[in-house]
Amino acid sequence: MTKPRSRRGGGRPTIADVARKAGVGAITVSRALREPGRVSEDLRRQIQAAVDELGYLPDPNARALASARAEVFGVLVPSLTNSVFAEVLRGIYDSLSDSSYRIQLGNTHYSGLEEERLLQVFGPQRPAALIVAGIDQTPTSRRLLETAGCPVVQVMETGPDPVDMMVGFSHFDGGKAATEHMIEMGYRRIGFIGARMDPRSQRRLAGYRAAMEGAGLFDPRLITTTPVPSSVTLGRELFRDALAKVPRLDGVFCNNDDIALGVLFECHRASIAVPMTIGITGFNDLDMMEVAFPSVTSIRTPRYEIGRLSVAMALAAIAGKRPHEPVVDLGFELKCRESTAR
Amino acid sequence: MTKPRSRRGGGRPTIADVARKAGVGAITVSRALREPGRVSEDLRRQIQAAVDELGYLPDPNARALASARAEVFGVLVPSLTNSVFAEVLRGIYDSLSDSSYRIQLGNTHYSGLEEERLLQVFGPQRPAALIVAGIDQTPTSRRLLETAGCPVVQVMETGPDPVDMMVGFSHFDGGKAATEHMIEMGYRRIGFIGARMDPRSQRRLAGYRAAMEGAGLFDPRLITTTPVPSSVTLGRELFRDALAKVPRLDGVFCNNDDIALGVLFECHRASIAVPMTIGITGFNDLDMMEVAFPSVTSIRTPRYEIGRLSVAMALAAIAGKRPHEPVVDLGFELKCRESTAR
DNA sequence: GAGGCGTATGGTAGCGCTACCCATTACGTG
DNA sequence: CACGTAATGGGTAGCGCTACCATACGCCTC
Structure with a gap:
């Protein structure tokens, strides 16, 4: 008799399977994966072995629901084909690719209204951070950014009044x-x-x-x-x-x-x-x-660098190490x- | 005494709040939102009013967990700055922007190994569809695509042996x-x-x-x-x-x-x-x-058109209306x- | 008028994970 | 030796939503 699998899961191993195999509680598996420092060396190895053997991959949706925080960076650019923003995006992507954060893309088409709509859509997902191009948000967008409950980096420009952080140049x-x-x-x-x-x-x-x-x-x-x-x-x-x-x-x-x-x-x-x-x-x-x-x-x-630095600043803020200077001017060169x- | 709000939700209204306000069951609210045809005209109006009044927005993470399906299109391109792929991406984005699907971006950097890694990361999220550039996936990538359990569109090229669907040219x-x-x-x-x-x-x-x-x-x-x-x-x-x-x-x-x-x-x-x-x-x-x-x-x-059509085909497949011809050659022009x- | 069937709505039980709190143990401390 | 403290692990109870199944009711058939 085969193990009765749930109607939906499709047979993928869950954290409970790993816990059973490793002979520990599910919560300990969760911890071993997210905060390895808080689990003893022994158990960590045991759990890792079970993870490898089962090919366990945590379900990001369940994780997001339980922790009220998705491992997603929302990125809002005004254009996908303008190579300036493509390079910012590349910088963001490259800085994020060794982490488990995903990128969710938004194209505002240079429209403040569209930016508002996208922020409204991004909000309920509880992204880990938001990176938006420009510093001229509408009042509504600004309010949405301020109440997003996550680090926000405005990029491409600098200005006196950041929502949270800024990386750009004049x-x-x-x-x-x-x-x-x-x-x-x-x-x-x-x-x-x-x-x-x-x-x-x-x-x-x-x-x-x-x-x-x-x-x-x-x-x-x-x-x-x-x-x-x-x-x-x-x-x-x-x-x-x-x-x-x-x-x-x-x-x-x-x-x-x-x-x-x-x-x-x-x-x-x-x-x-x-x-x-x-x-x-x-x-x-x-x-x-x-x-x-x-x-x-x-x-x-410094388009690529703006992308890189914006991610670095956001990650630092997520880790609780907010940079001393929230506005960084990367300058330009003639x-x-x-x-x-x- | 204020209504005791959950520790995590941050006070956002949930489907239960809407259901209470509209005087119906939660499941009916869910249906009214996703399959309006299956709910009577009367209730639908009542529910919509409650939704508007509370400013309810469904939590995509909870939705994804419960339905084992995220409203996400995974898009894999080999480069973000190559304007060819930027235009494909723009086509994909534009075709998706009136739907509730989100775009999750993957940059393979022209590497088969990186493509495998990304598909492994995308899998547990249960995307609604995958769009990948090229037709030369590694055997591992191909297996991952075949077992992804969602429509797959290979774009930019055509060939005799699609994983699922193809849009491109020779x-x-x-x-x-x-x-x-x-x-x-x-x-x-x-x-x-x-x-x-x-x-x-x-x-x-x-x-x-x-x-x-x-x-x-x-x-x-x-x-x-x-x-x-x-x-x-x-x-x-x-x-x-x-x-x-x-x-x-x-x-x-x-x-x-x-x-x-x-x-x-x-x-x-x-x-x-x-x-x-x-x-x-x-x-x-x-x-x-x-x-x-x-x-x-x-x-x-036809880069932009490839993006558009790939989404149209994927959406049709999601709706159960798989196109008769799975491989579409959009040609080129000298x-x-x-x-x-x- | 009994039985069958389709339609509209609701209740229950999770989806897979983590926050919160508690239990256990080991190790000082006076 | 009772007692605090820190380190480690686990149990319980959800997160907000939807799949599945049950129910109620109207209508048709013979």
């Missing part, structure tokens, strides 16, 4: 540094070209404006933006628009590298000399900017290349 | 079509440049080889590959290697668009005329290929552009 400073570099290199009629214009883009624009005003070069006609999602194609279109508005443009600071690449290709196509006639600066410093011809000046942003080397 | 045919196009355009010493060389790249190479042999043009020295991960930078390096080996090269079929872009930039840098001296064909047809100067011929692959227009 987009304003990045935009300012890029623009000041171009001014320094002798460019005067420097356009700003930007797509999507999410809050981070807005701050880069503000940095651009500050630099231009500081040098007495600002002119609103130099700014060309659109709410349309960014793409290389769009970079070309916007550059044409910008040139139509200001034919004597001698440089462009692009909101991101996709746009910059579109501008570069259009310059080739229209036989506009880069960097002599037009200087180009991008933002983010994707791999290809260095390889492009001419190579393109850009602001290198990469000067041929596209602005007049 | 990389062999894609490589062959690209190469044949170049031959037709008059190119003769066409190199193959490939990085990473995962199974899909291998099949594209096989397609290239078949086309070259068919035209009596094959020469193993024309092939330049590396196991190193693909990047634009690498495209430049490999192209230099290829030229060093075969100085009279008159075209290259690139394993993917990143490589193609690296080749294009290197041609600019070395003043090699494209398409006259060297023709270039890429693979995947990223947005930027059309904008590049000269625009780059590529094979357009985009002829300036880079091969001799």
Whole structure:
């Protein structure tokens, strides 16, 4: 007669099976697995042997229900295909892959409303931590984050008022540094070209404006933006628009590298000399900017590192070792290349 | 005296609270939420009112434990930053976002062993479906997929022996079509440049080889590959290697668009005329290929659609309406552009 | 009008695990 | 030697939900 198995379990061994085989109580097995330090060496070995023999794997759903805490990191990004967030995600993933935490993905599509909806969905799951992109949550989202009952890390930017923790850099400073570099290199009629214009883009624009005003070069006609999602194609279109508005443009600071690449290709196509006639600066410093011809000046942003550090901070907070400084600015680096080397 | 709340729940309303308020049994609330058709109109309204008033949200962990089924799609991709998989992921996400299914992400880093590990981790969670990239699972992975007890969709490729379902296209045919196009355009010493060389790249190479042999043009020295991960930078390096080996090269079929872009930039840098001296064909047809100067011929692959359809098929299977044809070939499209227009 | 059958609702008993508290033992301490 | 204290292990009682089965009731059939 075979052991009568439950209707649902599908025959998978449970903690009770392990306990029986090891000759201990179920709770001791649970402890041996989660807090090995609190179980004697002997029992721990015995239990491990039973676990291995049965091929026992704890049921994460039962665990989550009993402990009111799921081993899940909720991650909210505004886009899956924007390679900037893909790299943040990769950093998060890599830092989590030796732990037993899982990643649950949310794509806000740059929408505050969608972010609220996702936070509402994530809440009842009792995630171990939440990592969200950006610092401009709606009041509702902010309240949901504050009452989530778990560490929260806002990433990509820094600001004065974190929900809990923050890892990022100053987009304003990045935009300012890029623009000041171009001014320094002798460019005067420097356009700003930007797509999507999410809050981070807005701050880069503000940095651009500050630099231009500081040098007495600002002119609103130099700014060309659109709410349309960014793409290389769009970079070309916007550059044409910008040139139509200001034919004597001698440089462009692009909101991101996709746009910059579109501008570069259009310059080739229209036989506009880069960097002599037009200087180009991008933002983010994707791999290809260095390889492009001419190579393109850009602001290198620590995307992968932001992902890594956000997880490290969240894990520390879970372990009760909250970092002293809740807001970490990872900075950026200006990469000067041929596209602005007049 | 306040209602004594449980030690753990944190005060969230439960199904019992809703049942009490609506004056029905808990099980009826559960049914009204999951199978509205099986509850009378009257009760359904009454229950919905109670749900709204209390702001009740079902606990997904309790649900998963009780039903031995989590509302989770496990998604396994080999890379998060490769924009090809990012778009598949976006397709999956978009198709799932109006349902209550969550996405749990796994990154195999192109490793069969890591894929096995992830499947082992995903198993105990009892996901509602699994979507995995590729069709070359290890025997262990295959067994894990077969015994997962849920619909499985292998994506990106098609093949004769699906674990369950497949959505993709033929990389062999894609490589062959690209190469044949170049031959037709008059190119003769066409190199193959490939990085990473995962199974899909291998099949594209096989397609290239078949086309070259068919035209009596094959020469193993024309092939330049590396196991190193693909990047634009690498495209430049490999192209230099290829030229060093075969100085009279008159075209290259690139394993993917990143490589193609690296080749294009290197041609600019070395003043090699494209398409006259060297023709270039890429693979995947990223947005930027059309904008590049000269625009780059590529094979357009239905990445987003693969993601969408894989979810649609999985959802149909969950609903018991398994598609008649378990393997769907979504094809590809050759985009002829300036880079091969001799 | 007895029996059969389908439909709507509810009760009971878990799902597999852990929080909470208690029991046991070993080891000082005065 | 009674008593505190710490370390170790276990029992009990859920976590919030749903599978399974029972029940009640109306309607049809012959």
